[in-house]
Amino acid sequence: MCPIIRTPRPVNRAETARLMPVVLAITILLPILQGCGLVSSIAGGNVDRARYAKAREAASLEARYLAALRLSDRLVRGDDPENADLVLRLEEDLLRRMVQQLRGRAGWIDAETRYVIDSLDTELHHGSAFVALYLSVRSEGYDVDVGLVMDCILALTPDGDALRVDFEPYNVSPDVSAPGLLSAAEDIIADVIRVRLGTLKEQFPPIGLPLGFDELVAVDGTTTRVRGTPNLVITAPRRLVDYRLRVHDVLVFDSFALVTVNLESLRVR
Amino acid sequence: MVIPRVISPRMHAAVLIPAILLSLLLSACSSIDLPSQEESEAKIRRLRTEIARAEQPLHIYERRFRGERDAVSTLRTDVVNRIFGAVASQRSDDLIIAFPPTRPLLSERKSVLGIRYTNHLDIDSGVVTLNLRRAELVSTRGSALRVLLEIEGAGRISVSGRYTGLPASSSPRIALSLRDTVSMDLQAGKDGTLMLVPRRGEVMLHATLYVKLAGWEIPWNEDIPLRIDELLAPVSLPALISTSIKLPVPAREYSDESYEFVDVPIRLRDPVLFLEGDRIRYTFDCEFMKP
Secondary structure, eight states: OOOOOOOOOOOHHHHHHHHHHHHHHIIIIIHHHHHTTTHHHHHHHOOOOHHHHHHHHHHHHHHHHHHHHHHHHHHHHHHOGGGSEEEEEEEHHHHHHHGGGTTTOOEEEEEEEEEEEEEEEEEEETTTEEEEEEEEETTTTTTTEEEEEEEEEEEEETTTEEEEEEEEEEEEEEOTSSSOOOOOOOHHHHHHHIIHHHHHHGOOOEEEEOHHHHHHEEEEOOEEOOOOSSOOEEEEEEEEEEEEEEEEEEEEEHHHHHHHHEEEEEEOO | OOOOOOHHHHHHHHHHHHHHHHHHHHHHHHHHHOOOHHHHHHHHHHHHHHHHHHHHGGGHHHHHOSSSSEEEEEEEEHHHHHHHHHHHHHOSSEEEEEOOOOOOOEEEEETTEEEEEEEEEEEEEEEEEEEEEEEEEEEETTTTEEEEEEEEEEEEEEEEETTTTEEEEEEEEEEEEEEEEEEEEEETTTTTTEEEEEOOOOEEEEEEEEEEEEEEEEEEEEEEEEEHHSSSSSSSEOOOSSSSEEEEOOOSSSSSOOOEEEEEEEEEEEEEEEEETEEEEEEEEEEEEEO
């Protein structure tokens, strides 16, 4: 038998030029169209609910794990929270009800995208607090209404004379439980994640819990008349006691948050 | 006439591979980087194990601070002592005692050779400033704190009188001191304030006066009962309790500049205050009211 010798098949330029648009269409345009969601949005089938749900769970577990490590480290290295002069313990349910006061609040993701907070779901874990904001989002740009879930870390930080509760978004996904979910949600999410997740926090203002860290307390003066031997008029002058407290730490545990505070200075005037 | 030219597979690949890479790159850029379900599930399994390990040392703290009420504010009694210490040390005019006329402060009837007369000493006026030298929490019982008070001061007062029928006046030195233990009750106000309220009771102000009046030498000592609940006003303690939260006002238009806030009042329900070792605990539930 003669060995088969394969030689390169000659391709002429005209044939190549004719095939090139097809090759380009297949290799470049189609993935772009698929990726940007336009094609699949029209088809309405690009929201993989289970995939989103798992990705969301993994993202929150990762944040939770890192926060637990940080808390453990802080407690091992630092003081016992019970050594603080004052400790305020806020129960998880109280924080949940406090955050739920935002239900129905409207705001803007950007100039074209308005949101209303439908509900909020708060969870405390060791070292971290999470809140899921269920948003009804109206995008003028896409001319659609979608349900989104914005997962945030609740950051509890002292701010002047208040405890500030900030929302730090770390994940946005379609609300798979929302009725009439539109596949265009993915486009909005893509916008939010790629363009604005870093600055999205600014559109979700914090809650303030005034705590009176700097307090000027008046101790009323008294005047007492004593009739006897001898007669006396005893006056205790009015005093102003100026407490200055400083937050030492804010620690989040599985079912409560602790605010540890020390009495920094005390003046009596 | 077109002369057919041969394009080798290598040249073909040189065009196609960058095109494919570019397309994948663009494709990735234009969609969300979502891991596959299997990748996420593997990550979840791994993280659950790691979280359990990381949280192990934290359970002891959770058990120690666990409670039933919405909020608990805990104050070390040592802070109460620091407040008392500051009140004691930072001012020296803690009590001002004025002496209105007392006539007589004392008198004695005498009879010499059948002549009867009365020696008497009056206080005409005077002001003495007392300094709280020491205020210290010495014990706790129930919801009461026992506080040791040491107050003292001295000054001159104007006295006058008659001795063997002769009028005379003087400005003797009077020393006043109070050393007693008083009970103060812990009380919670509706606005979340924490108060130390003096319990009704008497303390003794010890007065010592030595007067020389026209040859009459009078050592005078008296324990003057004073109502402590009238003398001392309730003292506020820091409690970190809030009776409102600040919520952002809904934004009418897009802005990343500033927010407005509105106060939402909180009503404190069923406050309970108790002493536990060297801690004052104030527990309560919260009810959010309409702004």
